[in-house]
Structure formats: C-alpha cells, structure tokens
Amino acid sequence: VTRSYNFSSGPAVLPGPVLRKAQEAIWDFEGTGIGILEHSHRGAAFTEVIARTEERARRVGAIPDDHAVLFLQGGATAQFFMVPQNLLGNGTATADYCNTGTWSKKAIADAERYGTVHVACSSEADGFTYVPEAPSWSASPTYVHFTSNETIHGTQWRREPEPPPGVPLVCDASSDIFSRPIDLAKYGLVYAGAQKNLGPSGVTLVIIRKDLAERGPEDLPAVLQYRTYVAEKSLYNTPPTFGIYIVGEVLAWIEAEGGLAAIAERNAVKAKLIYDFLDDSRVFRGVARPGSRSTMNVTFRTTDPALDRAFVAEATRRGLDGLAGHRSVGGMRASIYNAFPVEGVRALVDLMKEFELGRITG
C-alpha cells in the first residue's frame, strides 16, 4: 500500500515507526499477552505507560518541576472554558486575550461566561493575517491568554507575548506544541489537543503551574478542577489510555530525532521551501504576512477560487491529500507538522511549479 502525503490539519500525519509499533502493541503490548487497548488503566502495564509518557514529556519539553503534566479529555475546546472557570472563578475578574483568529475568538467567547475579557490586541480587522506586535494589557489581568499558532489562518507568534509582571501566561499551543523549544518557566498553563503534533485525537496535554491548579473554585464538579488531575496524576477517572500510549511513543520518536532543537530546525527548513516558492510565484501567494508566518500551517491561494479547487483536486489525484483550506477561509493550507516528511514538501512545491507552468504557458 502506498501512503499519501497527508497535509491534514488534524488529526494529522504520525511518525511511521510509531504507527508500526502501535500495530504490534494493539495485539500484544510488550509481551504482556494483552493489547494496549485492553489493559486496565489501574494495571501495572498502563501505570508504567503513563509514568514514562510524563517523564518523556518533561525531558523533551524541559518542563519545570513546579509544573504538573496532565492528560485530559474534551479537546482544546474544553480548555476554552476550563481555563476561565478555574482561573477567573468568581465572575468579577478580568482576563486579557490576544485575538489572532478563529480559535482565539472561541476561547474569548467561552471566557466571557466567567468574567470580563479585555482584548489586548487583535488582527481581526485585517483578516487575521498577522500577529499583532504589542498587546495593551488591562490594569490588572488575572491571566493573559494567547494562541501560539493559528491553525486556520496560518500565523504563529515568533515568541510569546510578555504579560505584566506576576501575571500568568496561558497558551493554546494545540497546533505547535513541541514543534520548537519554548521556555516553559514563562508559562502558567499550556494546553494542546494531541491530534496535530503529539498523537491521536482524544487526549489533551495540559502543562500547568501547580499553584495555579489550586486556585479553582472547590465547588466545581471534580472532573472540572485541575487540582483533581494533579492529585490523582490524571487517573481520577479512566483516562484516554491509547492516546496517552501513542503520545509517549511520539515523544520517544522526538527524542530519537534529536529533540526539539533538531525538530525545530527541520520544521523551519520545510516551511522555508514552501514560502520561498510562494514569494516568487506568479500564480500562488502566501496568505499570512511574512513576519507572522506559521511553520506548521502554510496558508496560500491563487487569485481565483475555481483555480484553487482545481489545484486541490489535482494534488489529491497525485496522492497529496488534505490541502484544501479551512471551510471558513477557503484557499489552500499545507499542514506540515513534526512528522510530515520533507519529501512531501518537495512533492508539493514540484506540483505547484508544474501547475504554474501550465497556467502561464497553457
């Protein structure tokens, strides 16, 4: 079977060796005679899996000891309310949000249910094509929230915003988690749905400073309080066991590939191949502004939606799958997460060249 180049924005391409190993583990997990899908979350085998997954996450991400590593459910979307529910709490506080796209807007809409939201910066008037430089914070925000990579619009913060002193920084890193090294000591809380850079859908990684996990109102249902998961090491109830196993294997793969510095270098090379082509192209153009371009989701288009559709159809026919832009914005989007191979990027650039030549001469 020939596998396609999968440009999907998530669930997305996973490392080949991880998938092969998982095939085996589904039948017989590491010689236990029981498949990984069938092991009890309280048994010795899974206890070892979740412990080593956390250890690897700590090593790969250089996660400080005062941060807890949690494996939750509900996707990043559940964090849109869980963050304000736990950190804003009593309904009178203000949180500052950076509005850089569709996902930021959803996070803002849910935060507004729990307190006041001050939008500290926004690129909405310009179609979310860039990351605003200098947020203007409110007088005393409870926390500051930003989306490090906007999956739909294809923009990415070069570095994190600087919150006012002592104010926790909260980040939705769903589409660029572990794509480059970041200094987690600067962050109060980072969350990410796993289905782009970490594993399958169904597990959400939360990295939270332990003191923040204790701030939530204690009258919330137990599964909605971060402190529950810290105290029970993500085993308060049945966690997404298979997803956690795969995340552990993806993290082992990242380590074998040389860690986040090496991964970041490779991601930069892949993204540059496409952006360099787009900058010179007479038919295609990049959507995001140069200083804000994402290394994970490259958004581009022609001047004609019909031509965009023709390109996507031709790409699909050639085994380059998932290049249609998000349904809300159209155009094209190449999602090139950690596990996406450079050969696939070259295949895309070659196809764009061919398509362009056909348009110019044809």
Ligand SMILES: Cc1ncc(COP(=O)(O)O)c(C=O)c1O
């Ligand atoms: C940046 C970002 N935040 C949040 C989400 C929502 O994640 P989930 O579907 O896991 O709830 C996505 C999904 O693509 C995303 O890209």
